[in-house]
Amino acid sequence: MFTEDAPPENDPRWEDLLRRAAEAFDDLTLKRGYQYYKQGRAALDDPEATRQLHATVAGTESYRTRIDLGDLKGSECTCPVGRPCKHMAAALMEWAGYHGYPVPALANATTLASRPRPASGAGKQNAAIERLARDAARIPEMSVPEWLDLFDRCLAPIAHQVRNTQYVKQALGLFYKIKPELAPGAERMFELNALLFLMRHAAETQSNPALGSNTYLGYFTHLAVTDLHEAAMGCLARPLPDVGEPLLESRLRETADGLRAAMLTPGPTQDYDLKHYCALWDTWLAARPGSEALYAEELRALEAAEPGLPAQSRGAWNTAALRMRFGLSDDEGALALLGGEGGRQGAASAGGLMELLGELARTEQWERLLRWLTALAPWMAGRRLRELEAYAGLWDAAVAKLPEAEPGMWEALESLLPASQSIYEDRLLAAGRYEEWIDIQLSFGREPLDYRATELAPLEKHAPHALLPFYHQAVERYVGMKNRASYKSAVKLLKRLAKLYKKLKREERWIEFYELFELRHSRLRALQEELRKGKLS
Known part of the structure; x- marks a missing residue:
């Protein structure tokens, strides 16, 4: 990062550039070039160039400049000035700023060149x-x-x-x-x-x-x-x-x-x-x-x-x-x-x-990795999620090579709950352990509507029976809130329940449940309205 940057201000190359800039440009041109530089008008083709710079500078129109760092007076610009101009100065300052040089010193090069330099201090420094x-x-x-x-x-x-x-x-x-x-x-x-x-x-x-x-x-x-x-x-x-x-x-x-x-x-x-x-x-x-x-x-x-x-x-x-x-x-x-x-x-x-x-893992020392992962489970308690994810990822790698280690992985992740909850749940779903996933949702009071329908689709396809208590419990919770929004949420879940019972070929059980549900809540007129809108009654 730093070693590619420019040398310090007292580098002879920088001092020489200031001297040549004072000789090639007049003070007004440098000041106008500095304004162009601050406005971001100069764009260098290759800011890493060390001999010749090529740049596009936005002025009255777009001008192309070529700057010879060894001979500033011999530089060129497509503008009508025909001599070292503000476009060249702006491009030169853009290069200096990119390399970490103090651009204001370049803008004041003619002023600095006219000042007497204290020879003693500089001489001592150069001698050192x-x-x-x-x-x-x-x-x-x-x-x-x-x-x-x-x-x-x-x-x-x-x-x-x-x-x-x-x-x-x-x-x-x-x-x-x-x-x-x-x-x-x-x-x-x-x-x-x-x-x-x-x-x-x-x-x-x-x-x-x-x-x-x-x-x-x-x-x-x-x-x-x-x-x-x-x-x-x-x-x-x-x-x-x-x-x-x-x-x-x-x-x-x-x-x-x-x-x-x-x-x-x-x-x-x-x-x-x-x-x-x-x-x-x-x-x-x-x-x-x-x-x-x-x-x-x-x-x-x-x-x-x-x-x-x-x-x-x-x-x-x-x-x-x-x-x-x-x-x-x-x-x-x-x-x-x-x-x-x-x-x-x-x-x-x-x-x-x-x-x-x-x-x-990279060197395939799987047995050794497994010993470390097992021993580290208590130590990982309270770690940040990023660290727990890395830990779980190593378990995935170990289990892929040593399938018999899978029970140890589940035990380790369970021991890290609730911090590892999202990690644990993702792996339960990936492993098709849907009933256990549902148990966690129920124990933590999760809502089915916290999940998109696509997220629950695998469960509806492979384990629809596991979703029944999840949906039933949430329906009763929404009805108990007794407000219009919660009734609408209850109806959404009831419609999902109807599909699940049909998928399970238990339509009679659905009818029995729904008739009893409607009877129990017959006095909740707002709920009855939402049920009719949902075409459930």
């Missing part, structure tokens, strides 16, 4: 950048902690700025400005660690302990931190290139060490760091050769870190230790970590746990 560039020549051989130290030094020129999205773009621009070409795996590791470092840096410097919490972030900082988190998760979602790079394994372990420390430390990014930690193990580390040894090593590191952990970190520790034991096929030890308050705090990992179990 040059020193960083010399040190950065060692980036291909550096460890991850050395990268983090370099990132910290890179931020000195912008340390005074508010930690918002623009700051993040500038910071990443500084990181990438000094980065030499790297091997594919190192490139990905550099990207991930740059995003993680900057996320923690932005959050730590903007948290507000004065509010009695170390997790408060300002609104714009929160947006920047969230964007960095999403970018890091996107980075981890892509396969890690591996072409036999000698430092890749050590950098992976160093990254895991850093994430372990971060997710066990209470702070504004702790939850994000836990997600990154889990994603690192689930995607990159689990796929490494000898992953079992990696799991065992990480479990030892977690156990060494456990003594003295603050209460806020117990859930994260449980989640991490469970993952390691799961990777080692130590299911008994993993399940033990789900008990107690720590396990409940790790319930944010309920979705993650379903993903782990999904791996068992």
Whole structure:
């Protein structure tokens, strides 16, 4: 996300573009172009272009512009001006805005160019950048902690700025400005660690302990931190290139060490760091050769870190230790970590746990999956519907391969009622267990008219007798309400009942019931009117 954005404002390329814009355009043209830009009149053919831009700009009519970023004076527009015009300026600003550059600076390029520049501050900054560039020549051989130290030094020129999205773009621009070409795996590791470092840096410097919490972030900082988190998760979602790079394994372990420390430390990014930690193990580390040894090593590191952990970190520790034991096929030890308050705090990992179990389904470890699903039933109580649906979906997969496990599925879903009610009911219908479905409707006081006729059609076709008590009970309830609307609802159901009795070839029973029904309610004139309208009397 961020690594594809433009470098910061002090990037020499941006400074050079401002200078050339001041030379090619007069101030009035830039201001008019800025108005066109704000009105959204410029549409770039390819906003990712880096040399020549082609755009359509809506003016008096639609004009086509071609802008040479290396020679603005040599650019062209189909408008009658015949020189750098407001349409070109608008297209140039559209490109700058797309890449994250400050467009107002471009609109004021001629004014900025006429101001004297303080040489001393700029000179010091450039000297610092040059020193960083010399040190950065060692980036291909550096460890991850050395990268983090370099990132910290890179931020000195912008340390005074508010930690918002623009700051993040500038910071990443500084990181990438000094980065030499790297091997594919190192490139990905550099990207991930740059995003993680900057996320923690932005959050730590903007948290507000004065509010009695170390997790408060300002609104714009929160947006920047969230964007960095999403970018890091996107980075981890892509396969890690591996072409036999000698430092890749050590950098992976160093990254895991850093994430372990971060997710066990209470702070504004702790939850994000836990997600990154889990994603690192689930995607990159689990796929490494000898992953079992990696799991065992990480479990030892977690156990060494456990003594003295603050209460806020117990859930994260449980989640991490469970993952390691799961990777080692130590299911008994993993399940033990789900008990107690720590396990409940790790319930944010309920979705993650379903993903782990999904791996068992993908690798067709059906017996192991079945043991997990059976053991998890009490732990799933009170979970959100989305998590219960994932759990039930895994049961479906297991039962499809192990039909003898079906009674266990019904028992597990029943134990989770009423939270699992919609899931349980759907499976009852799919399995043709219509009488049990009706029992649930009756026990929960459901109304037949809550369902569309098409939803009840399978029952009318395959188990019409099961619907009789459902309809009869609802009819009496509607009549007891004693209002015109409820009488109309009763008549609708009576007409359905008539069809059901006919389908069951029990017309005499229907006639007997209806005559008695009409007699019992003969004094309810409004009901009698509705019965006549429904042609039931």
